[in-house]
Amino acid sequence: MKTFINLIKREFRLFWSNSVLRLLFIGAPLLYGILFGYVYKKGKVTDLNIIVVDEDNTPLSNRLIDMLNDTEVLNVITVKPQGSGLKKAMIAYDGQALVSIPDRFEADVLQNRSPEINVDINLANILTANYASRAIQVVLGTLNAGMEMEALKKKGTPEFAAIDKYEAFKTNYVRLYNRSSNYMSFLWPGMLATIVQQVLLLALALSFAQEYERSTFKTELLAQTRSPLQAILVKCIPYWLMIIPIWLFFLVLQHWFRVPLAPEQTATNLLLAALFVASASLLGILVSILIPNQLKATEILMVVATPSFVVSGFTWPLSQMPRWIAYIADVIPLTHFLQGYRILLTQQGTLADIQRPLLALAILTAVFGSCAYVALRIKIKRALKAN
Template sequence: MKNWFSILKNELALIFEDKSILLTCLVAPLLYAFFIGSIYSEKEVNEIPIAVVDYDHSNLSRKVSQLINSSEKVNINGHFSSLEEAMFYFNNLEVQGIVVIPKGFQNKTMNLDGSHVELILNNTKFLTSNEINKAVQQVVLTVAGGVRMSYYVSNKIPLDIAKQKAQPIMPVIKSIHNATNNYGDYLLPILLILILQQTLIIGFGQSVVHEFNHGMLQDIESYSFYDFMCVLSAKGTYYIMLYVVYFFIFYKLIFSHFFLAFNGSICFHLMLSGLFITIVLLYTILLASFFKTTIGWTEILAFSTYPLFLISGYSWPIESMPEPLQVVTNLLPSTPFFKIFNALSNEGAHLVDVSKEVMHLLILLALGYMMLFVRFKFLKRRKPKVITG
């Protein structure tokens, strides 16, 4: 068998010969980082244009419009007496939302009967639609609370008790993972890490599929597991070094370019990132052994990014997922790594604070190694032996 350094040399030759691997591993990470990052470059949105359709024309409806317009996030660009007229500006993207105040709004509100304020949003830009929704809801809740308090005071209820009755539950918001309370700051760091993960899986997987079907591993029946792992470790060494460098570039340069929070020791971050990369490589080898062509591998994995992100536990709690999906989620290396990254970079956590997640990564490392051993034994038994006479 060729020695370890010869295999590493051959891997470097394959990377520069195969344009697909070259583009995926050397060009795509930085290209996609700046492309995706540019979408969220203006993470703060202010003075979003909206319209108001006031069917009530009352003092209270005008007060609601004034309060909405006083918000720094939205700006009322027009008051209309019909929805059709406002929809013309909405469909031409001159306004991003429409607030519809119904007829009888003041009377129903003052009588505590309740009234429905409709909100039409352009959801193609979720950052702007989210800010409009929050601004309008905050104003409506404030007005409703003020009306209730006035009602209680008029009924001879002491002011302090009236305030408590009007607003029995006071929200207290303390940002933890999202210190700026900004969706772009919350989402972009993980998207950047996801870019590194997916380009690594696709690029290294293409190399592994090629090795199983056209390289040294097509004669797998003559290999011991030790020889098998030597071949794969030589192939993987380049990717580990390359992606540790990528993580360093992302943490030190790209994160600062987009003004993203990054706290904690860079060395500790890189050590855990190296562990994460190693686990991803093991899982990639395991999955790539089931594919016959690099095109098939690329087509399947290219569509895995969004599902992997959704079930990573970052977009919603793992406990809220169906139980079978929770099992899959906890088998993904990105699940504990995303938690570790958030704790270190946003909360300034230390090793003791993320020990559970680090142990999770180490368990996945051992599990990946064992599954690969089982897969090797299966491939070796299945491979027909050639008998020469």
């Protein structure tokens, strides 16, 4: 036990002596956690600039413009009398949509000629385009139905009959879980988990690789222990201890940014997080054992870590990806952690609901750990034989 503790102290000294690693492992989660939190703090998109071309300039067209401007999502940045120079205006005003009201719009409506309003959506950004499109549809649909009901009432149709004409049946929409469609609650927790995996992989990529490069694997590490299991634990435990305050800091940030929590699932969250940290750490250890070069080991794990969020199925469903990409995603710990975390945090699930992600993380932990043990055992035997 004394030897084990001395080796743990040695790992801490190696960590603190590397200023780049220290900044990466501690600074990156703290900095990015705060930075991304303030990026998505607003949670929803509002005041999207739209341009209106009003060739009619009548009370009805002005009413439509006021309705567009009264919505939380839209902001009528400018109204043009004609459709010239619209492409430059869309770029200059960062316009997300263009609403064109034709000439004689009010007159055609009053004479039942069914005029057409053209809406051009800027799809350069899919997120803002969807928000703008939905808001414009609601405004135009509301105005259209309201005018039809007013016309029927002027003809003597009772109000309830006019409403029934446009509501043959009623539809109730119930928003489950993330009711406000808050982007902060949806995206930010997943990005924090991605940061944790990235720093774990990059930090542990250096664990054995730096021993090989400095020639301390034989002279210092093997001089104190020849047990592969003990050596792996010695490399992992310091980072497992240091990740605890980072997770606690993320918990504080969740309170600060008012991201919903599930305190009744604390134990389940801890189990999920522990398996995630263990599997990611052992993946980094395995690569570090196999690749005796710090730069190459880091590059390999960067290849794994960089696309992990994209292929995890968190923002784009795995069912819509080719199967070979889904198979790759299954080997990355982040994929299963985000699946379980979404169920626990957003869908308010229980331990029984995340059995598959937990089992997948447990299998990855066992596979990476076993491979690392065998690889290190071979390395130790070769080193002792060479001596």
